[in-house]
Amino acid sequence: MTTTATASASRFTKARQVADAVLFEGYVLYPYRASAAKNRLRWQFGVLVPPAWGPAHEEHAYQRTEILMEPKGRATLAVELRFLHAQRRTVQRALGGSAFEDVPELHLADRVLVPWDEGAEERVEGEFPVDALAGGGVTVPFTRPARRETEPVHDADGRLVGRLVRHTEEIHAVVRLTAVELDGPYRALKLTAVVENTSPWTPENADADRDAALPRSLVAAHLLLGLSAGSFLSMTDPPEWAKGAVATCVNRHTWPVLAGEPGRADVVLSSPIILEDHPAIAPESAGAMYDATEIDEILALRTAALTDQEKREARGTDPRAAAVIDLADTMPPEVLERLHGAVRALREITDPGEPAAITELPGDEAVFKPDTPWWDPAHADTADPARDRILIDGRPVGVGSRVLLRPGLRRTDAQDLFVQGRAAQVEAVLHDVDGGVHLAVTVEGDPGADIRREQGRFLYFQPDEVTPLEDT
Structure with missing residues (x-):
């Protein structure tokens, strides 16, 4: 060198x-x-x-x-x-x-x-x-x-x-x-x-x-x-x-x-x-x-x-x-105006006459309007965290489902180590504006689980970080 x-x-x-x-x-x-x-x-x-x-x-x-x-x-x-x-x-x-x-x-x-x-x-x-x-x-x-x-x-x-x-x-x-x-x-x-x-x-x-x-x-x-x-x-x-x-x-x-x-x-x-x-x-x-x-x-x-x-x-x-x-x-x-903010990764539609791409999930009842971007107030928000379900390993997972927590390689929170291998209950299924899905969960055996539900304070994991245990 x-x-x-x-x-x-x-x-x-x-x-x-x-x-x-x-x-x-x-x-x-x-x-x-x-x-x-x-x-x-x-x-x-x-x-x-x-x-x-x-x-x-x-x-x-x-x-x-x-x-x-x-x-x-x-x-x-x-x-x-x-x-x-x-x-x-x-x-x-x-x-x-x-x-x-x-x-x-x-x-x-x-x-x-x-x-x-x-x-x-x-x-x-x-x-x-x-x-x-x-x-x-x-x-x-x-x-x-x-x-x-x-x-x-x-x-x-x-x-x-x-x-x-x-x-x-x-x-x-x-x-x-x-x-x-x-x-x-x-x-x-x-x-x-x-x-x-x-x-x-x-x-x-x-x-x-x-x-x-x-x-x-x-x-x-x-x-x-x-x-x-x-x-x-x-x-x-x-x-x-x-x-x-x-x-x-x-x-x-x-x-x-x-x-x-x-x-x-x-x-x-x-x-x-x-x-x-x-x-x-x-x-x-x-x-x-x-x-x-x-x-x-x-x-x-x-x-x-x-x-x-x-x-x-x-x-x-x-x-x-x-x-x-x-x-x-x-x-x-x-x-200075350029520092005010920028929206990145907006969905691009090359041909305005073509319908927008739609990802269908179990329980979906409506879709995006083809000409209305997600950030437009006129866009219809069809997400329902309490009723939406997603497929993980071929099994539907939604509110009430039990899952095994397996935080993945992407984790940056050291506290993930404390819940590795623990069973948890799904409290909500959330969709972000980029099409990602997140599961809000409470850990079984957590004495503060009821308080977390009342306050809406959950732990969040992506679908590939959990394994379904059973449906309830």
Whole structure:
């Protein structure tokens, strides 16, 4: 592996747009000032800490990705590890000559400089024959050295008034790649990619806080994987023959999804943030705002409404925060309007004269009007959660039916583990606007089931996550 671009890097171009969002997710949060409480505990995703510090603080030193792939011929695997290397920035005021002193703030006309941890983007790239991943595979250690850099700070008249001092600590890490061929009707391999922080740093005392570990950590670490020939298999929608093998894949502290353009399966993004296959940046997005807990429209308006002093503090916190302030201040009205909302995946009818497609389910008594979309108030809502029934394994299931809960691979709620294998009663059959069906259930033996029924608070599962037990 090297730190120079590989010939296969171009295949990651589309996926890297999403990977950039992962890399800087939560980097600096509104109101974009270092003094804000929520910017004092930073970097929650994909942080791989030194192994001597992690266990006592319930943080991990590694990521493990497992996914199936079907390489063709003499395929090669391109790998790109990306992460942030935290660099601690201190602020010093010029005292004259070569003398400086540390200060908590340095006021300039357009910004207020303060101490802050910046994130320097790091990238480790390589390409390997798939055949080389068999057996012991490929192990690639790498190091990022400690550094100390200074940057002079001048006022509006060009006078030296201070400097920024950046300290970066040494990082040691390793990438391990192995592939095992599976038994089955088609040639498929299980790829395992492990990224591990191997830094030998040991805290001077057991009470060392997270701030001491972060400069020696890989922050927002994630992988891009690409096949020169062949394809990867989706972890959430694999072909029938591969479902058993996919279920044996073990992913720790990261989750692999198909990336790039829809329809392609030669690129994977393994991210510490759970994503769906083929994630994409919304076309309405005017730029990165680093705060996915907020709605972009509201965030832009709130940022534009900051006082001049607050904007000075934000601009002095980080160059990326300054870019957000400038974006909000200069956003044209027509661009802001685009953030107001977008309806995606509306049903398209190529020939207005043709009837709309209809999915019939047991108990349906009416259908969509062929010329009335679901979002039109004139559309007749024929769903009846209390009477609708659906077929599961050839058996009708509706209100009162008993089912066995088997949460599927798509689950993202850890509480699903507590109801795995439990019997439940169906309370309603619900249809969403995209044609999906959801079963509202209460778990048998739950002492609060009656209260849940009164309040309409149920657990929800899709039909392929339950097995019918009997009808009542």
